Amino acid sequence: MNNILQVALRQQAIYIPSAAADKATANMNADTAVLVANMAKLGFGVAEPLLRALQGTDATYQAQILDQLREVMGVKLNWAPLVKNWRVPTGETVTDHLVTYFTNLLGLTGGTRMACGHLIPPHTFPLERYNGCPFCGMPLETAAIEKYGQNKKLRVLELWTMDNAVQYLENLLGSKTALDATQQDSLQCLLAELPLPDVKIAMRETTIAVIDALVKQGQPEKAQALFTTATDILRYLWYKHTGFLQLVAPKTIIKRQLRNCTDLRMVTHYKKAHKQIPKTSQAAALKLKYGRKDALTVAQWINGLSMDAAHICADMHPKRQMWVRFIRALRLPEYSKRAGFEQLQTILDKFYREDYNVWQGRLDQFRLRHDAASTFYLLQQRPGLFARSLFANMLWFGPEVTLEAFAKVADKVPARLLFTLQMYAGYYFDHDAVRTVRPLGGTAKQLSANKLLWLYKDQELEMMQQAVTDLCLEATRKRFAATATDLQTMYIDPALYQIPLSIGDRSEQIQDLPAALMGTRFELQGNNIRLFMQWGKGLPAQHLDMDLSCHISYTGRTDYCSFSRLQTTGCLHSGDIRSIPNNVGTAEYIELDVDALAHAGARYVTFTCNAFSFGSLVPEMVVGWMDSRYKMDISEKTGVAYDPSCVQHQVRITRGLAKGLVFGVLDVAARNIIWLELPYEGQTIQQLNNNNVAGLLKKLDHKLSIGQLLQIKAEAQQLQLVDTAEADEVYTAQWARDTAAVTQLFID
Numbered sequence: 148m149n150n151i152l153q154v155a156l157r158q159q160a161i162y163i164p165s166a167a168a169d170k171a172t173a174n175m176n177a178d179t180a181v182l183v184a185n186m187a188k189l190g191f192g193v194a195e196p197l198l199r200a201l202q203g204t205d206a207t208y209q210a211q212i213l214d215q216l217r218e219v220m221g222v223k224l225n226w227a228p229l230v231k232n233w234r235v236p237t238g239e240t241v242t243d244h245l246v247t248y249f250t251n252l253l254g255l256t257g258g259t260r261m262a263c264g265h266l267i268p269p270h271t272f273p274l275e276r277y278n279g280c281p282f283c284g285m286p287l288e289t290a291a292i293e294k295y296g297q298n299k300k301l302r303v304l305e306l307w308t309m310d311n312a313v314q315y316l317e318n319l320l321g322s323k324t325a326l327d328a329t330q331q332d333s334l335q336c337l338l339a340e341l342p343l344p345d346v347k348i349a350m351r352e353t354t355i356a357v358i359d360a361l362v363k364q365g366q367p368e369k370a371q372a373l374f375t376t377a378t379d380i381l382r383y384l385w386y387k388h389t390g391f392l393q394l395v396a397p398k399t400i401i402k403r404q405l406r407n408c409t410d411l412r413m414v415t416h417y418k419k420a421h422k423q424i425p426k427t428s429q430a431a432a433l434k435l436k437y438g439r440k441d442a443l444t445v446a447q448w449i450n451g452l453s454m455d456a457a458h459i460c461a462d463m464h465p466k467r468q469m470w471v472r473f474i475r476a477l478r479l480p481e482y483s484k485r486a487g488f489e490q491l492q493t494i495l496d497k498f499y500r501e502d503y504n505v506w507q508g509r510l511d512q513f514r515l516r517h518d519a520a521s522t523f524y525l526l527q528q529r530p531g532l533f534a535r536s537l538f539a540n541m542l543w544f545g546p547e548v549t550l551e552a553f554a555k556v557a558d559k560v561p562a563r564l565l566f567t568l569q570m571y572a573g574y575y576f577d578h579d580a581v582r583t584v585r586p587l588g589g590t591a592k593q594l595s596a597n598k599l600l601w602l603y604k605d606q607e608l609e610m611m612q613q614a615v616t617d618l619c620l621e622a623t624r625k626r627f628a629a630t631a632t633d634l635q636t637m638y639i640d641p642a643l644y645q646i647p648l649s650i651g652d653r654s655e656q657i658q659d660l661p662a663a664l665m666g667t668r669f670e671l672q673g674n675n676i677r678l679f680m681q682w683g684k685g686l687p688a689q690h691l692d693m694d695l696s697c698h699i700s701y702t703g704r705t706d707y708c709s710f711s712r713l714q715t716t717g718c719l720h721s722g723d724i725r726s727i728p729n730n731v732g733t734a735e736y737i738e739l740d741v742d743a744l745a746h747a748g749a750r751y752v753t754f755t756c757n758a759f760s761f762g763s764l765v766p767e768m769v770v771g772w773m774d775s776r777y778k779m780d781i782s783e784k785t786g787v788a789y790d791p792s793c794v795q796h797q798v799r800i801t802r803g804l805a806k807g808l809v810f811g812v813l814d815v816a817a818r819n820i821i822w823l824e825l826p827y828e829g830q831t832i833q834q835l836n837n838n839n840v841a842g843l844l845k846k847l848d849h850k851l852s853i854g855q856l857l858q859i860k861a862e863a864q865q866l867q868l869v870d871t872a873e874a875d876e877v878y879t880a881q882w883a884r885d886t887a888a889v890t891q892l893f894i895d
Contacts, residue, residue, distance in 0.1 A: 153336060154333040154337060155311075155312070157329060158305075158315065159304055160219050160307035162311075163306060163307065165308060166203075167204040175198070179204075188296045188792065189216050189220050190298060191792070192300060194215060196306040197305060203552070203814065209697055213402070223731070225733055226292055226788075227286065227289055228722055228724070228735060229284060229286065229788045230736075230786065231276050231782070231786040233719070233720075233722060233781065234484040236714055245269055246271055247267060247272070247282045250268045257269065267281070273455065278514065279724070283725060286726075286728050290787050293784075294787075295792060297774070297780065298779075299777065299873055300672065300775075300776040315887075318885055320349070321346055321347065322353065323349045323561065323891070323893040325350050325352050325353075325563065326887070327654040327662075328653075329657050329662045330886070330887060331352075334358055335360070335583070338356070341361070341564075348373070350821070355386050358374075359383070368447075368670055371451050374388075374451075376636065377452065377462050381394065389433070392713040395587045400433065400588060403764075403804040404591070404763075404804065407758065416564070429452065435475075442477040442479070445477050446477065446491055447750065449865070450490045457497060458503075461505055462692050477493060478493065480495060504791075509525060517544070519544045523552035524834075525554065527541075528546045534553070535551055535564065538615075542599035542602070542603070543737075557619075557622045558626075561625065561893070561895050562626065566623070566890055566893075570851050572611070574845065580596050581595060583846060585826075589825055590827045591839040592837075620859065623859060624862070625863075628864065630864070635867060636869050637869070637878070638870070638876070638877045639858065640854075640879045643857065643880065645852065646667055646853050647666040647852055647853075648662050649887070650845070654824045655803050657801050658796075664886060666822070668817075668821055668822075669774075671819060672775055673777065674742050675779065675807060676820070677736055677737070677739070677773040677774075677779055678739070678772050678773075680736075682730070683793070684732045685730060685764070687730070689726065690723075691760055693755065693757070694757045694759050695770070696708065696716060696756070697754055698753040698837060699716075699717070699749050700751040700753070701748050710722075714861065716749075717739060717740045717743035718738070718740075718744075720737050721736040722735070723735070725759075732759065741815060745816070749815045750814075751813065754813070755805065756768070756810065759806075765800070766883060767801075769800075770800070771794055772797075773789070774793060775790075798809070805829060807826065807834065808824065809827065809840060820843065853878075855882055855891055857878055857892070877882050
């Protein structure tokens with residue numbers, strides 16, 4: 148049941164089996180008291196229903212709960228930084244590094260020989276202050292957590308039962324937005340433990356996870372009903388091969404890996420040698436190879452598609468190059484000659500002869516001819532694509548005729564796309580706007596404003612923005628109004644006005660603590676924020692250089708704190724570690740003094756982590772920040788500064804192609820931290836384009852909040868908003884934790 152425990156914790160709850168919950172008693176036994184005390188040390192409290200339910204669990208299950216919490220909080224890992232009591236600077240200088248370098252280069256004698264082999268000359272580094280080699284950054288000592296429970300504000304956990312687990316699984320399957328990495332992982336955990344419920348799966352990427360579960364259970368024939376197009380089959384095959392639920396092109400993956408393996412050091416032959424190695428290895432890793440059993444299964448899936456052959460081929464055309472590779476690897480021409488595979492034979496014949504019409508080609512042809520009637524006729528056949536191209540078509544054909552055509556199919560457009568149009572209309576129709584986008588498999592990029600905007604005056608653009616907003620909100624109101632209800636009052640938790648809707652900008656990393664949506668703001672409890680990064684869990688000792696950094700934005704200038712600048716105004720780094728010990732990993736910290744930053748005029752502080760070593764960010768890396776109303780101590784003996792009770796938010800890197808990652812922004816004036824996730828190509832903090840961060844923040848500011856959507860619902864259904872939770876409809880922050888359940892407000 149570890150899987151369900153893990154998922155429950157992400158919902159700020161603890162799963163208790165029904166049999167144990169039925170044995171609950173009023174009196175607290177000794178085992179439960181010990182468990183609650185240990186949970187408090189980790190920063191977790193228990194709600195009263197959970198406390199009662201814990202009485203019915205045995206010592207074995209309680210130990211399992213505690214192990215799960217300790218695993219998430221990294222209690223058994225190494226949290227020793229390079230410097231002991233790093234709040235006090237060591238006084239090391241560039242001269243110390245230069246003297247040490249030449250001492251080792253020339254083979255001089257005298258000094259202290261470190262376990263890593265380097266000789267540290269006298270009168271350079273104060274070796275008594277280090278847990279490792281100050282020259283090469285290799286840790287030589289490990290240390291466990293020393294301080295627990297410094298933050299007295301506990302994260303209260305609720306009771307989760309089997310009914311909650313089943314309901315959460317149904318919500319994930321029915322989510323009307325694409326699941327982020329945390330939700331996808333939770334879905335796979337629950338499918339491994341629970342039977343597949345009989346609910347309609349709303350998103351294609353969610354369908355892929357269900358298909359994968361069915362195949363693992365040896366029931367590939369049941370997956371046939373879940374495939375509606377050939378692209379669904381290709382998406383599943385690519386997911387099993389690469390782990391990407393989206394169809395990221397092979398050349399994109401290879402290109403990103405090559406860039407991740409490029410070193411900043413200006414040694415030409417060194418760079419060339421390491422740029423050639425991964426190109427071959429990555430191409431080999433993406434090479435397709437299937438056994439006959441898998442090939443037969445895929446052949447049966449394609450042969451069993453209900454669409455006619457011409458439409459199947461047209462659906463395959465946008466990914467034609469990938470399909471050619473898969474057709475050869477799966478030996479589909481061989482299977483197409485067998486009896487009963489006539490549909491497959493027809494599909495392959497049409498596909499190779501290109502005997503089909505490509506819908507997108509016809510659309511582009513009419514659009515280039517400026518044939519509005521024909522263009523809109525085709526777009527009205529695919530309302531979702533019409534919505535995605537609405538802004539560009541308004542500038543190309545004119546707003547009046549475009550909106551008139553779109554209004555005819557607005558009732559068929561998915562609600563998430565209507566909300567997206569409403570949110571980003573003002574962001575798009577702006578001459579000076581610099582849009583931040585992230586292509587599949589890529590990093591954040593900036594797009595200048597559409598050049599066609601200059602054909603319109605500011606007043607005309609404002610009218611376009613307002614017209615789109617009115618059309619989308621009116622369509623939303625009609626959908627809510629058409630939903631019958633006998634209720635009269637509604638309560639909206641004020642916190643919901645600060646939580647954005649889960650549309651776009653989904654996280655690619657896993658949040659093992661209660662998950663938050665990008666754009667969520669965490670209010671500060673104290674004056675000091677402590678960033679932390681732990682990496683190397685489960686890996687053998689080796690050189691593996693990951694860096695924790697922060698970028699400080701002032702009016703007219705910038706600053707940074709990283710391995711190359713351990714101390715600057717309001718920021719202090721714990722030291723640069725470039726190797727990891729065996730299996731338990733290592734850690735870096737940065738301490739932020741918010742008052743000092745505010746006094747210096749800092750506006751924003753951006754939190755980042757980077758892979759200085761070749762490749763991308765290492766899997767199982769954990770990054771986050773700690774905050775406490777009370778002072779957070781740093782060990783003078785070991786330098787350990789991690790206390791699980793003070794952790795406000797953390798994410799776990801699982802996979803991906805990111806070389807650098809932004810994982811939060813401190814708004815100094817507002818004294819809150821904005822959780823966001825922005826991958827970028829950067830070996831160091833200096834390569835971060837701060838305009839991309841500003842663009843993403845602006846984009847998040849335009850998002851509709853859950854509270855605003857509920858207010859629209861209340862107005863459409865003529866529900867009275869009340870200030871107490873004793874209403875007919877109650878929407879709390881706890882309800883909003885299940886973002887998949889929130890999407891049920893999206894009426895399609």
